[in-house]
Amino acid sequence: MFGLRKWSTPFWKPAGPFIIGGAITMYLISKAQTAMINSDEYKNDPRNPAIAAGKKAH
Template sequence: MFGLRKFNTPVLRPNAPFFVGGAIVFYLVAKAQSAMIDSEEYRNDPRNPALSSGKKQH
């Protein structure tokens, strides 16, 4: 009688557009970041994280 009761409250369905939008923004930001790291302007910059980890040889 007392305590928490189970109600059918929709959580996932109303928030689905926000989850999808967040995933799309995350993907696009990651893609833009990798494009900026590989750009000609920052390719040989010592602050480039790809050069400091030794991943890419230019």
């Protein structure tokens, strides 16, 4: 009665492209955020989280 069924519902095949797209989007946003934090304009800003975490300003 419980466990695997004879005709299980497919999950990975229809959801796979959305999961991969979400992972790629998260990676690209992370890279863009890191590039913006390390830019010359915000490198020495006291609101910069990199400075608060203990990284040295350039």
